[in-house]
Amino acid sequence: MHPLLENDKQDLRQILSNTVTLAEEYLAQQESLPPGRFIKDIPLEDIPERGESALHALEYFKQHYAPYITNSAGPRYFGFVTGGSTPAAVAGDWLVSAYDQNACGSNDSIAPQVERQTIHFFKQLFGLDDIYFGSFVTGATVSNQVGLALGRQWVGEQYGKDFSAEGSYNVLPVKVVSATPHSSILKSMAILGMGRNTLVKIDTLPDREAIDIVALEKYLQTVNEPVIVVANAGTVNTVDFDDLEAIGKLKAKYPFWLHIDAAFGGFAVLSKKYTHLVQGINHGDSITIDAHKWLNVPYDAAMQFTRHKRIQLKVFQNSAAYLGDPEQSPDYFHYTPENSRRWRALPSWFTLKAYGREGHREIVERNCDTAYSLGEKIKQSSEFRLLAPVRMNVVCFTLNQEGVTFDGIRAYLSAIRDDGRAFFTPTLYKGVPAIRAAISNWQTTEADIQLAFDVLTEVYQTQKHTLIPA
Numbered sequence: 244m245h246p247l248l249e250n251d252k253q254d255l256r257q258i259l260s261n262t263v264t265l266a267e268e269y270l271a272q273q274e275s276l277p278p279g280r281f282i283k284d285i286p287l288e289d290i291p292e293r294g295e296s297a298l299h300a301l302e303y304f305k306q307h308y309a310p311y312i313t314n315s316a317g318p319r320y321f322g323f324v325t326g327g328s329t330p331a332a333v334a335g336d337w338l339v340s341a342y343d344q345n346a347c348g349s350n351d352s353i354a355p356q357v358e359r360q361t362i363h364f365f366k367q368l369f370g371l372d373d374i375y376f377g378s379f380v381t382g383a384t385v386s387n388q389v390g391l392a393l394g395r396q397w398v399g400e401q402y403g404k405d406f407s408a409e410g411s412y413n414v415l416p417v418k419v420v421s422a423t424p425h426s427s428i429l430k431s432m433a434i435l436g437m438g439r440n441t442l443v444k445i446d447t448l449p450d451r452e453a454i455d456i457v458a459l460e461k462y463l464q465t466v467n468e469p470v471i472v473v474a475n476a477g478t479v480n481t482v483d484f485d486d487l488e489a490i491g492k493l494k495a496k497y498p499f500w501l502h503i504d505a506a507f508g509g510f511a512v513l514s515k516k517y518t519h520l521v522q523g524i525n526h527g528d529s530i531t532i533d534a535h536k537w538l539n540v541p542y543d544a545a546m547q548f549t550r551h552k553r554i555q556l557k558v559f560q561n562s563a564a565y566l567g568d569p570e571q572s573p574d575y576f577h578y579t580p581e582n583s584r585r586w587r588a589l590p591s592w593f594t595l596k597a598y599g600r601e602g603h604r605e606i607v608e609r610n611c612d613t614a615y616s617l618g619e620k621i622k623q624s625s626e627f628r629l630l631a632p633v634r635m636n637v638v639c640f641t642l643n644q645e646g647v648t649f650d651g652i653r654a655y656l657s658a659i660r661d662d663g664r665a666f667f668t669p670t671l672y673k674g675v676p677a678i679r680a681a682i683s684n685w686q687t688t689e690a691d692i693q694l695a696f697d698v699l700t701e702v703y704q705t706q707k708h709t710l711i712p713a
């Protein structure tokens with residue numbers, strides 16, 4: 244063994260303890276560190292021929308990189324849909340690395356058993372029927388990709404074809420139909436060779452992002468062939484929901500695979516006020532739900548669910564002889580996109596065990612309440628204009644000024660980022676350059692929202708003359 248490794252084995256306690264100290268220093272400052280930052284490309288160094296030990300690496304990291312960490316896990320980062328990490332989830336995540344299990348065989352390690360337990364918690368949380376099979380993947384993008392791959396296999400079967408064995412060449416393209424899909428649906432179509440330009444867009448209801456059911460039915464009637472319908476349960480701009488119950492009912496009349504992207508909207512189930520939005524989720528042949536967003540576990544963790552485990556086996560079966568019978572351990576090899584798998588269920592298990600349904604309900608409801616309150620402030624202001632009602636945890640608004648371009652919004656948000664007290668990301672909402680505030684962090688309180696609104700107003704006063712092209 245190399246002497247450096249030998250020494251580090253002896254020093255393990257010190258290494259871990261110094262690491263805890265550094266992590267604690269960061270976590271203790273989450274209230275005040277800037278939530279967003281512009282990080283310049285750093286000069287690249289050559290790989291060291293001789294190392295200097297873990298403690299040296301840690302010290303170097305602490306001096307050179309730690310001071311520039313983006314505080315995106317803090318309470319005033321409102322970009323994209325970004326959760327933080329609850330204390331229990333961080334603890335769980337550390338153990339994942341310490342134990343370094345390969346979670347691929349149900350009976351070879353406790354890791355996949357705990358994954359099964361965690362999936363069971365989630366099935367109860369989301370009210371999913373027993374029949375659903377679920378597993379962890381890296382994110383909602385991969386989960387969407389799994390759902391579309393299963394849907395394509397199902398469509399092939401309707402024609403007596405096995406796409407997983409024969410490929411889907413020389414057959415009609417499989418149609419994917421949706422109203423306001425997340426960009427990752429298009430990306431998944433590209434990865435799967437289905438072609439992002441082939442998406443069939445159905446109209447939304449007026450002033451909504453939710454699908455017009457009448458238009459969908461008309462399409463299904465006309466196309467008269469098995470397709471994949473992607474229903475959106477929580478759009479990123481305005482958290483709008485397709486009517487899952489109504490779409491589900493169409494399955495009795497028309498053949499389609501229903502994939503539901505409930506990446507963060509699925510958590511509506513936690514609140515009495517919002518749970519009706521996900522009613523009908525059990526109609527989904529496949530379902531996507533993210534954990535690293537609104538459950539507040541560290542990246543990366545999402546879940547994919549399907550009612551059709553048999554089809555999942557068709558698509559993901561790994562035929563290597565040494566992997567054996569798919570019903571026997573190591574079984575996950577045959578059902579998931581990965582072969583070797585991180586124990587990424589554990590942080591979710593920790594946070595659900597630690598805080599329960601009630602603890603996570605409180606996070607979701609507080610986030611929605613604060614979003615509503617930000618929406619009210621914006622409505623009452625003269626500087627800003629709300630673009631859609633605040634439905635759950637996202638506020639979509641713009642500057643109340645003629646001629647503001649997307650670049651103008653970007654410049655304004657960069658100035659806010661550089662101010663260092665809050666962070667937002669831009670979007671286009673029905674063609675209008677806009678700002679999104681997505682509130683999905685367990686630490687965000689009403690005081691953070693007041694501060695964020697003050698920053699929005701103050702920075703606008705100093706920047707307003709620079710935001711429109713001369």
Ligand SMILES: *Cc1c(COP(=O)(O)O)cnc(C)c1O
Pocket residue numbers: 324381382383384385387425427477478479504505506507533545
């Ligand atoms: C975030 C999001 C995705 C993509 O999720 P990743 O975890 O970033 O891969 C897909 N769909 C919806 C609705 C989302 O909000």
